[in-house]
Amino acid sequence: MSHPPNHDLVELGRAEFYSRARSFRYAFDGWWFVLRTQHNAWIHGLVSVAVFIVAFWLRLPRRDWAVLILTVMVVWMAEFMNTAVEAVVDMAMPDPHPLAKIAKDVAAAAVLLGAIGAVIIGLLLMGPPLWEKLTAIS
Numbered sequence: 001m002s003h004p005p006n007h008d009l010v011e012l013g014r015a016e017f018y019s020r021a022r023s024f025r026y027a028f029d030g031w032w033f034v035l036r037t038q039h040n041a042w043i044h045g046l047v048s049v050a051v052f053i054v055a056f057w058l059r060l061p062r063r064d065w066a067v068l069i070l071t072v073m074v075v076w077m078a079e080f081m082n083t084a085v086e087a088v089v090d091m092a093m094p095d096p097h098p099l100a101k102i103a104k105d106v107a108a109a110a111v112l113l114g115a116i117g118a119v120i121i122g123l124l125l126m127g128p129p130l131w132e133k134l135t136a137i138s
Contacts, residue, residue, distance in 0.1 A: 034083050048072050058129045071118045078114040082107040
């Protein structure tokens with residue numbers, strides 16, 4: 001029994017869809033791993049939520065929201081990459097090694113740099129309107 005020619009295209013499309021779905025599942029597995037195992041991720045999460053609540057309260061313009069979202073995203077991406085580097089280094093070098101330490105320290109420094117930048121950007125964007133709101137209340 002032969003299938004119509006477009007049957008192969010349908011099967012190809014179905015296989016591609018399931019492949020993409022698996023990719024999303026793997027990404028969410030990684031996200032969940034970071035949340036479960038990295039204590040700083042919970043700090044990032046709480047700060048992210050607090051920043052978004054304050055930004056909403058301040059009624060920041062869309063452009064400021066875009067900058068805040070990008071800034072928060074950079075910190076989260078740095079945290080995810082730091083976790084990935086730590087896992088790969090631990091797998092490759094189970095015993096302490098100076099180069100393994102450097103790799104982990106540099107990855108951690110990337111998170112710190114992103115967090116410092118995020119604080120500065122947050123203060124630049126939200127500081128003036130927050131100050132204005134708080135002084136208007138008193």
